[in-house]
Amino acid sequence: MQIICISKEVFSTGDELAKRLAKKLGYECVSRDALVEDAIKVGISVGKLEMSMIKPNLLNEKLILEKEHYRAFMTSALCEKVLINNIVYHGRTGHLLLPGVAHVLRVRIIADKEYRINQAMQKLNLSWAKAKEYIENVDEDTHKWVKFFYGEDWGSAVHYDIVINLQYMNIDNASSALCTLAQLPDFQATPSSVKAMKNILLSAQARLLLAKDKRTYDANVKITADNDIPSLTYLPRQVQAAEAIPEILKSVKDCKKVIVTPANTNILWIQEKYELSSEPAKRLLEVAEKWNSAIELLRLLPEGEEPAVIPVAKSDIPISKEYNGGIEDDIQEVEIKNDDGVSDTIKELTKIGRSGGFHQVKNSFQDLLSSIDKTVNYSLIVVGDIFLAKGYSARLRAARELKNFLSEKIKAPVVNMDELKSQFLFGPKQLVRLLVFSVCVILLYTLVFTNQELVLSLLKGGTLQDKILRAGGVFIFSPVVAYLYGNTVSLILKLLKFE
Amino acid sequence: MHELMGGFLRLDLINSLQVVFLGLVGGILSGFIGSGGAFFMTPGMMNLGVSGITSVASNITHKFGKAMMGSKKHGELGNVDKKLSMFLLVTSFIGIRLAVWINTMLGQGGGSHGEGGGSPAGDLYISLIFVGILSLVSISILMDVKKTSKDESTGPSRVIVDFFSKLKLKPLIYFPVADVKVSLWLLLIVGLATGYLAGTIGVGGFIGVPAMIYVFGISATVAAGTELYLAMFMGGWGALNYAFEGAVDIRLTMLLYLGSLVGIYIGVYGTKVVKEVVIRLVTAIIIILCVFSRAIAIPMYLRQLGWVDLNPAWDVYFNEASKILLYVAGITGVSIILYNIIRAYVQQSKIKAALSLTAK
Numbered sequence: 117m118q119i120i121c122i123s124k125e126v127f128s129t130g131d132e133l134a135k136r137l138a139k140k141l142g143y144e145c146v147s148r149d150a151l152v153e154d155a156i157k158v159g160i161s162v163g164k165l166e167m168s169m170i171k172p173n174l175l176n177e178k179l180i181l182e183k184e185h186y187r188a189f190m191t192s193a194l195c196e197k198v199l200i201n202n203i204v205y206h207g208r209t210g211h212l213l214l215p216g217v218a219h220v221l222r223v224r225i226i227a228d229k230e231y232r233i234n235q236a237m238q239k240l241n242l243s244w245a246k247a248k249e250y251i252e253n254v255d256e257d258t259h260k261w262v263k264f265f266y267g268e269d270w271g272s273a274v275h276y277d278i279v280i281n282l283q284y285m286n287i288d289n290a291s292s293a294l295c296t297l298a299q300l301p302d303f304q305a306t307p308s309s310v311k312a313m314k315n316i317l318l319s320a321q322a323r324l325l326l327a328k329d330k331r332t333y334d335a336n337v338k339i340t341a342d343n344d345i346p347s348l349t350y351l352p353r354q355v356q357a358a359e360a361i362p363e364i365l366k367s368v369k370d371c372k373k374v375i376v377t378p379a380n381t382n383i384l385w386i387q388e389k390y391e392l393s394s395e396p397a398k399r400l401l402e403v404a405e406k407w408n409s410a411i412e413l414l415r416l417l418p419e420g421e422e423p424a425v426i427p428v429a430k431s432d433i434p435i436s437k438e439y440n441g442g443i444e445d446d447i448q449e450v451e452i453k454n455d456d457g458v459s460d461t462i463k464e465l466t467k468i469g470r471s472g473g474f475h476q477v478k479n480s481f482q483d484l485l486s487s488i489d490k491t492v493n494y495s496l497i498v499v500g501d502i503f504l505a506k507g508y509s510a511r512l513r514a515a516r517e518l519k520n521f522l523s524e525k526i527k528a529p530v531v532n533m534d535e536l537k538s539q540f541l542f543g544p545k546q547l548v549r550l551l552v553f554s555v556c557v558i559l560l561y562t563l564v565f566t567n568q569e570l571v572l573s574l575l576k577g578g579t580l581q582d583k584i585l586r587a588g589g590v591f592i593f594s595p596v597v598a599y600l601y602g603n604t605v606s607l608i609l610k611l612l613k614f615e
Numbered sequence: 616m617h618e619l620m621g622g623f624l625r626l627d628l629i630n631s632l633q634v635v636f637l638g639l640v641g642g643i644l645s646g647f648i649g650s651g652g653a654f655f656m657t658p659g660m661m662n663l664g665v666s667g668i669t670s671v672a673s674n675i676t677h678k679f680g681k682a683m684m685g686s687k688k689h690g691e692l693g694n695v696d697k698k699l700s701m702f703l704l705v706t707s708f709i710g711i712r713l714a715v716w717i718n719t720m721l722g723q724g725g726g727s728h729g730e731g732g733g734s735p736a737g738d739l740y741i742s743l744i745f746v747g748i749l750s751l752v753s754i755s756i757l758m759d760v761k762k763t764s765k766d767e768s769t770g771p772s773r774v775i776v777d778f779f780s781k782l783k784l785k786p787l788i789y790f791p792v793a794d795v796k797v798s799l800w801l802l803l804i805v806g807l808a809t810g811y812l813a814g815t816i817g818v819g820g821f822i823g824v825p826a827m828i829y830v831f832g833i834s835a836t837v838a839a840g841t842e843l844y845l846a847m848f849m850g851g852w853g854a855l856n857y858a859f860e861g862a863v864d865i866r867l868t869m870l871l872y873l874g875s876l877v878g879i880y881i882g883v884y885g886t887k888v889v890k891e892v893v894i895r896l897v898t899a900i901i902i903i904l905c906v907f908s909r910a911i912a913i914p915m916y917l918r919q920l921g922w923v924d925l926n927p928a929w930d931v932y933f934n935e936a937s938k939i940l941l942y943v944a945g946i947t948g949v950s951i952i953l954y955n956i957i958r959a960y961v962q963q964s965k966i967k968a969a970l971s972l973t974a975k
């Protein structure tokens with residue numbers, strides 16, 4: 117079940133290195149080109165997707181769906197291979213197809229540009245200038261491809277365990293070094309990393325099945341999976357497609373049941389222990405209710421703890437869109453003394469139609485970041501209590517640091533749990549603000565509209581000094597009115613729970 | 616005939632409520648379409664008897680504050696490329712200044728047409744630019760909708776984009792948030808055009824956003840966020856310039872705020888419950904009706920300039936017809952949006968009720 121993903125630049129001879137490495141280790145060598153051919157055979161328009169990188173205006177709703185289908189296909193194909201064999205994969209983004217799978221050895225192969233140009237000249241029979249242009253264009257398109265599909269920077273070293281420059285190392289030595297590296301315990305499959313891979317496979321298989329069915333082909337769904345249960349959120353306007361989902365997913369192997377939630381947006385809730393009856397959690401639920409959002413749980417595991425298997429009983433998820441596949445009674449559930457409230461929270465969220473899925477990661481910020489799907493537009497990320505083993509101040513600091521870290525890396529508002537009320541809910545503080553803003557707005561409007569002639573005389577004619585003063589006055593007055601009145605409206609809408 | 620106070624329109628309760636209504640519809644359309652709303656508010660104010668230059672000036676001052684509120688949200692979501700905005704800003708300021716200068720020059724003819732203190736030449740000029748640009752915009756949206764409905768995956772012609780990408784006009788500048796490299800010369804031209812249109816008719820976004828998507832190749836969300844950020848500065852610069860020239864009626868700006876800052880929330884909510892293709896279709900229909908509305912008023916300005924021989928008594932009919940058509944456009948658009956919002960709300964309530972019943 118070992119997987120080595122090699123991300124290579126064009127004409128860097130990374131493919132030769134992959135073949136040599138696979139041969140040395142006795143692993144199967146899988147190329148992106150082979151998987152792409154399979155994707156084309158099942159009807160995915162890979163050519164159009166590639167072309168849309170060069171011509172961005174080709175991108176339309178259909179092609180964006182095709183992107184989802186392509187990604188699901190590649191993920192599913194790669195996971196299926198890894199679950200039965202050890203493989204060396206070489207392509208662009210194998211490492212990004214399996215977020216949260218800890219044992220992937222992620223290798224980046226680079227080479228000197230002149231060397232690559234020479235390779236292109238020989239293999240494509242091009243002039244130096246044409247070969248240079250070719251390489252630059254392919255690099256640029258690949259860069260865009262990775263950004264488009266995964267929201268990541270292809271060249272960033274943070275995504276790789278090792279970067280090898282083949283200018284300074286020959287292929288034999290590089291493959292020997294990688295053989296040694298692959299033997300390290302960090303890159304061996306563990307029960308939790310296999311579990312993570314199975315979850316990814318289940319999500320991808322579910323996505324592909326929905327793509328194949330004409331009732332759900334164009335459904336804009338977000339899928340996560342945990343413990344053989346896929347959780348799907350869909351937009352309220354696609355209610356007809358959502359009704360067909362449980363039936364379509366009947367054929368997914370090992371699928372215990374399906375959770376389907378209508379939601380306009382998704383909120384990601386990062387925490388170590390979950391308790392839905394706590395005050396902060398109630399506030400989060402209130403926000404989710406107002407925005408019609410699904411809440412996705414991301415549990416940050418305490419140091420040294422392995423991911424738990426969350427027990428799911430038949431009676432846990434009594435919702436209208438439940439599908440049980442008729443096999444739950446045969447499942448041997450794993451008894452866990454303490455899952456830190458996760459199963460209860462999922463159960464409660466599902467009951468009220470707010471479950472957006474669940475996954476868990478070990479306690480590093482970087483692992484946590486890698487496990488978050490950058491292509492999902494979260495409307496909010498909430499950082500709750502983490503690192504509970506530490507003291508109160510250290511916990512507060514850690515939560516603040518994580519919030520800042522995520523704010524920099526992810527395009528979504530990130531808040532701590534205690535900021536929810538002040539930013540998104542209506543309390544006594546907001547009432548005071550509303551009163552102050554309302555009084556200011558009424559005063560300003562009354563002053564202007566009861567003294568129209570005076571105001572208009574200030575707006576017309578005059579000396580150069582008057583003109584400058586007038587311009588400055590309007591420049592300051594207009595945004596002040598917008599700020600005061602805009603905040604008044606926003607607070608009133610908060611009060612009315614319409615946002 | 617509209618009563619004037621020192622060149623500005625005398626506002627009574629009815630007039631004021633109509634301006635608030637214009638702001639509300641403009642705000643709903645702005646939140647729904649994601650661009651401006653000025654294409655409804657500017658001609659709407661002109662129909663009320665406000666001069667073209669004062670309509671544009673008051674609207675651009677209103678846009679300044681509105682964009683300031685909106686760009687903060689976009690910034691939080693990482694949709695703003697500030698570096699790109701800064702490059703576009705330089706020439707957009709020149710464009711705005713040029714627009715203000717032309718509008719002021721034409722507006723100095725003043726007061727002869729009985730439409731609120733502007734000049735027929737100025738109003739005609741603004742109306743012609745409005746009709747020309749918005750016709751192009753609506754036709755391109757309709758073509759896009761037609762292609763989407765035919766299930767074609769190709770977009771509009773790539774001739775110009777390919778031409779520029781092959782030319783690789785140096786210096787090329789990299790923008791990290793938008794993740795594109797763009798020629799400095801293209802940036803300057805797009806900035807100038809966006810500024811000029813923002814200053815002339817208050818709808819710079821109709822040029823800026825498509826240019827960013829189709830010429831620069833950046834994503835639609837970053838284009839919208841960056842345009843809003845840019846609009847904040849352009850609005851500020853426009854407000855400064857027009858206020859200096861004595862063209863801003865701050866009362867109109869304040870009344871527009873009353874409607875638009877409420878409407879924008881309703882419009883944004885609408886985008887969550889209406890399909891993308893319907894949004895584009897509604898946008899195109901509203902813009903076409905606005906174009907017709909403004910086109911109907913053009914003979915009136917031509918008559919006032921003495922270029923055509925028409926009965927002056929007909930002015931009132933042209934103006935009323937233009938006004939009615941504009942209101943039909945606004946009310947139709949808003950009705951479609953509100954209908955979809957209410958339908959989605961009812962649907963969601965049913966789902967929630969079903970879920971809570973099952974949970975019991």
